[in-house]
Amino acid sequence: xxxxxxxxxxxxxxxxxxxxxxxxxxxxxxxxxxxxxxxxxxxxxxxxxxxxxxxxxxxxxxxxxxxxxxxxxxxxxxxxxxxxxxxxxxxxxxxxxxxxxxxxxxxxxxxxxxxxxxxxxxxxxxxxxxxxxxxxxxxxxxxxxxxxxxxxxxxxxxxxxxxxxxxxxxxxxxxxxxxxxxxxxxxxxxxxxxxxxxxxxxxxxxxxxxxxxxxxxxxxxxxxxxxxxxxxxxxxxxxxxxxxxxxxxxxxxxxxxxxxxxxxxxxxxxxxxxxxxxxxxxxxxxxxxxxxxxxxxxxxxxxxxxxxxxx
Numbered sequence: 001x002x003x004x005x006x007x008x009x010x011x012x013x014x015x016x017x018x019x020x021x022x023x024x025x026x027x028x029x030x031x032x033x034x035x036x037x038x039x040x041x042x043x044x045x046x047x048x049x050x051x052x053x054x055x056x057x058x059x060x061x062x063x064x065x066x067x068x069x070x071x072x073x074x075x076x077x078x079x080x081x082x083x084x085x086x087x088x089x090x091x092x093x094x095x096x097x098x099x100x101x102x103x104x105x106x107x108x109x110x111x112x113x114x115x116x117x118x119x120x121x122x123x124x125x126x127x128x129x130x131x132x133x134x135x136x137x138x139x140x141x142x143x144x145x146x147x148x149x150x151x152x153x154x155x156x157x158x159x160x161x162x163x164x165x166x167x168x169x170x171x172x173x174x175x176x177x178x179x180x181x182x183x184x185x186x187x188x189x190x191x192x193x194x195x196x197x198x199x200x201x202x203x204x205x206x207x208x209x210x211x212x213x214x215x216x217x218x219x220x221x222x223x224x225x226x227x228x229x230x231x232x233x234x235x236x237x238x239x240x241x242x243x244x245x246x247x248x249x250x251x252x253x254x255x256x257x258x259x260x261x262x263x264x265x266x267x268x269x270x271x272x273x274x275x276x277x278x279x280x281x282x283x284x285x286x287x288x289x290x291x292x293x294x295x296x297x298x299x300x301x302x303x304x305x306x307x308x309x310x311x
């Protein structure tokens with residue numbers, strides 16, 4: 001993959017490379033947050049009684065809508081996280097696969113879900129993505145192991161020394177909001193970029209590419225919060241990437257992306273998913289009519305750096 005305009009920033013134990021891909025802004029669509037705000041789209045429980053692992057998305061608009069893997073939806077009977085990225089067709093009703101991140105609640109707060117200004121932490125997303133890949137192969141299902149995700153929520157509660165009455169991951173984001181905001185202010189969004197690679201010290205934590213630059217702009221701070229979740233307790237060291245190393249590792253990974261082996265599946269909504277495993281990462285690419293919508297690579301927590309935070 002050809003990339004350009006690479007920009008490097010580093011703060012604490014994270015290094016960030018933002019970049020542009022050659023083919024970007026090739027599709028017109030709206031995001032989850034803008035669609036909900038403009039009342040183009042609703043996310044609801046699948047029925048009055050609900051189903052933990054499924055929600056329904058109703059798109060009232062003539063536009064395609066994008067929902068990202070890791071998006072956290074708040075409200076209804078309990079908060080959920082999306083199991084994969086979804087491209088919702090115009091004027092459609094789509095059942096989407098989700099997992100619970102609020103074990104202790106099963107009662108209505110609201111009739112509909114709201115979007116949030118964060119996505120799930122990286123190692124929760126990688127655990128979920130590995131499960132989805134396995135289940136797609138075995139049962140053609142975009143499901144993840146609910147018990148493992150609840151274990152992750154408990155681990156994060158211990159890390160942040162915060163225990164929610166309903167074991168709600170969102171409560172951690174809310175309680176540490178000032179810390180997250182302070183961190184984000186140190187990182188500058190590079191306008192025109194549509195991809196980001198984030199490193200813990202000298203290892204890739206996650207790499208994401210969006211088709212649209214405006215969608216990238218919207219998810220930029222969400223992805224940073226997701227990454228900060230994983231380095232919050234790391235001891236600061238001198239084992240950091242230089243700019244040249246970060247650029248090389250980013251380009252090298254993207255070169256390997258072009259030759260990796262994929263398992264191909266129909267997307268939850270419109271489009272096609274290609275799932276992969278490579279070295280210490282797992283992920284997928286969602287595309288529509290041979291145009292990439294979202295590429296995601298997530299660290300599987302096998303690095304010495306990640307072991308330090310006892311995942």
